[in-house]
Amino acid sequence: MSDEVEPGYVRVRLDLSYDGKDFSGWAKQREGQRTVQGEIEAAIRTVTRSKRTYELTVAGRTDAGVHARGQVAHVDLPAEVWAEHEDKLLRRLAGRLSHDVRVWKVAEAPAGFNARFSAIWRRYAYRVVDHPAGVDPLLRGHVLWHDWPLDVDAMNEASRALVGEHDFAAYCKRREGATTIRTLQRLSWERDASGVITATVRADAFCHNMVRSLVGAMLFVGDGHRPVEWPGQVLAAGVRDSAVHVVRPHGLTLEEVGYPADSELAARNLAARNKRTLPGAGGCC
Structure with a gap:
């Protein structure tokens, strides 16, 4: 095209x-x-x-x-x-x-x-706090309050299983004719000195509700409701799990979009329009 x-x-x-x-x-x-x-x-x-x-x-x-x-x-x-x-x-x-x-x-x-x-990646941040008193009023429009203590190490361990090229059907709202294969380049969590926990989520592209579903799954691991293996098991199953909640939108921010060198823009433009399949998945739609 x-x-x-x-x-x-x-x-x-x-x-x-x-x-x-x-x-x-x-x-x-x-x-x-x-x-x-x-x-x-x-x-x-x-x-x-x-x-x-x-x-x-x-x-x-x-x-x-x-x-x-x-x-x-x-x-x-x-x-x-x-x-x-x-x-x-x-x-x-x-x-x-x-x-x-x-x-x-x-x-x-x-x-x-x-x-x-032409974009080769998008980077989002999702911000959450688990302080028992709630969110700083000056941050309330951009930070989610989770009312259970969160284990950031467990969330990072669980996140590693999802990095790479996968079919993220279990974490996406399906759209007719659209693929759910994506390359998740980074999913990591960090708590800063003020107690705000930031998820950094970077991928070549995202399907509908993907970031907020991934965050929802990781919060369940962080608060101990699910083991660290669970998000990877959900991914492998390939179907929506009712336990994966799409978290509220206000904690999510599109932080940055990456592009290749000017000489590579046109080629990336064409390549990104091709519908992807996973290796060995055949030529299905």
Whole structure:
């Protein structure tokens, strides 16, 4: 599938962040639902005085309530619109957008760049505290309270079995025609001096609810309700386990998206569109 920019258009990369609390996720939905995509597209249309809406493509479509610190998107603008507004676009978007969403950088994208398909990894953080008194009020919108003491060492031990390329069907909400094979590059836990426990979750891509399901499983290990072998057993079974809870979205933040060197963008763009199978799994859909 070709992803060449139409003649007369310029592909523009946007680096952005948002607090997901009051958004119904990234993707545009029915009228009346406030979304990050809808808000930024409307702002671009307004500040460029355009009659049409230019659609954004995003690196990772976050769910309702999920935050982003290092989100990346692209938009194809007519060359004349870009030429007229390039130097002023960032400041004008700052004046137009609500305070819970910010675009930090706008720049012409290198050849072959696609915010979604050129990415080679996405890194999320999930933050949780197990203090018996609850969450610091100043952090409550970004940190989950778990009301059982958590053993971080046990959670790290359990996490190791899930790293690598696997079919994560047991930890994903299935979507018709979509694969659940992913390469989980990192899943680790660390408690800081203030008591906040942060899960770092990095993969080439994620399927729906994958991060929050993985976190839910690990919390059950951390509080002693399940043995360290259990998350790996769930993965191997390949089916949803009713004991795996999808934790609440507010503790989750998309921290960073990684891309290859400019010379490798186009090749990655094409490769990422191929539907994956595991070695020895045959050529099934």
